[in-house]
Amino acid sequence: MSSEVAYRQLGRNGPKVSALGFGAMGLTTAYGNQVSEAENHEVIKAAVEEGCTFIDTSNVYGPPMGKNEKLIGELLKDPSFRSKVFICTKFGIHFSETGLEISGKPQDVRRWCEESLANLQVDYIDLYYQHRVDRNTPIEETWNELKKLKEEGKVKYLGISEATEEEIRKAHAITPISALQIEFSPWTPDIKENGILKACRELGIAIVAYSPLGRGFLTGAYKSPADFEEGDYRRANPRFQGEAFKENLKLVDALKEIADKKGVTPAQLTLAWVLAQGDDFIAIPGTKKIKYLKDNIGSRGVTLTSEELQSIDEIVNRIKVVGERYDAVLHGMGAF
Template sequence: MAFRTIKLGGTASDVTVAPVAHGLMMMTWTPNPISDEQAFEAIKAGVDALPPGTKAFLNSGEFYAMDWGTANLKLLSRFFAKYPDYADKTFLSVKGGVRNGGPDGSMECLRASVDNIQNALGPNKKLDLFEPARIDRKTPLETIMNNLVTLVKEGKFSHIGLSECNAVTLRKANEIYPITAAEIEVSPWSYDDNQKAVIDTARELNITVVAYSPLGRGYLTGQIKSTNDLPENDIRRNLTRFKEDNFKANWAIVEGLNAIAEKKGVTTAQLSLAWVASLGQHMLPLPGSSKSSRTLENLKAGNIQLTPEESKAIHEVITANPTVGDRYFGSDEGAHLWG
């Protein structure tokens, strides 16, 4: 099957990637991490399905583990040690720059973070794109950007991304140095004024929007019927929208999407991914996957074209069923959103 491809933005505008990225977080940030064999198969499946010259966009984090350690990066290190020829077939984005539980844009923290990431990755894969996981509001944006540019010029990584930034911040940062990607949450239950502003600004400035949690952390797939379906220590149990009353109140969104998906002959997950992708040529949905079959299912969603009628129907589902509960823990402040 020939997959549609997209070009990344900013300084990576010569890089062609698959239309759906691969989030690796839940391979390790879970009470029961999967085996290397299963993880490697999930990653390889997405790479092997692509035509020559097209890279798989992989997304990791310096702290993607239950103990906030580098387990995710060490998993990747083992993968690239076993399959060194896959290094050139993948584009790796990693979030970092967190200290003492919050974002830190100082040179000291950013340099230590980037070095820690590369040390954990090992010698077989170079960090392609680095993102401060959140915007440090205590440090001037110009200082943060100049620190990142210095690290790029030192060859620590090749491209700069921002995560959980607002549209004004994105524009100001891009004036200092071309931003390749803005990672924000976008899905049928997370599509408000902030998302729309970042998407519009990124389109104007040729910046890729890496849309994380496009399936509502699994909720929008319809496979999780209640909070009780989540493992006991699953981090989603702490999120506002997964509290039982909110969980039930938002179910109408799933039912509405499911009806459209059934009519089109695709899964509800694929419909959600296709809708995120339909918001612009610069949109890159970032679902997580720990199984090869799911990786391929997600990838196929990048080829699904929505008709104007289907897009209108999805819009009607979203507007008729405003999401109950915020995106994280009851207060955006603690999650450092829209910096």
């Protein structure tokens, strides 16, 4: 199998970026025990060396806020490394005294952009996303401020995450959206049915699929909720609980059967399926371990036949995932 780097265009008028990127959230957030900064740096550098140069983070990934950006910033301060990386970060979710909140107020947008520039140690952000839409602030106000930041050269391209079709259209009317970041995988294929994918294609907006491996579940590595480390947020996620876990294994097993027949891993099959949805799809799996990074990179050499794609689609349509994507606290904002 060839592992040649594939590229996808970021929106209608954007640059070509690596189709397989790297989601950095798990290096500091949500997924159990953390590793050292040096180990995290080795994974990021290995991803970039392998051509996964589309790197995704957010100002909220910590704790504390900014920790993930600062981790990456220690590498980006080297001009030779910065020149290889297309850096993406996000704003909008923040910690308050009462927990996680969302803001799209113009003054917050600008302040967070300046903080992210400092954390990342860069002069500009390649792709800046509204992480979640603040439904108490008119989206036009948020995007007028983003338009100013773009005009000032602080950001090159703009994106939005987990937005509705109406919100996407309103924001795009202010200034072009280059990318929609949204959860997408065989166990979260919603955008294919709810009109969002159709709208993005009409407007020329690329799809950046986060959690393309179903938060690791679709790799087949987990057989029981007890397999998750202490502090791993999946222990409290509805899809990973009790009977839901058992039911959702049916999807994993069905995909693994196809992967085994093809001689690839479930992760490689799944990523190949995500990227086969169209030339406007980009996938950003994340990992703390180089061995899993190499497994993901192996997906670049996987070509799915029309019959295989049809078989996977049939499985996705037939086996319905049990459980909400998030627990009650996070469900309302659709974090992370």
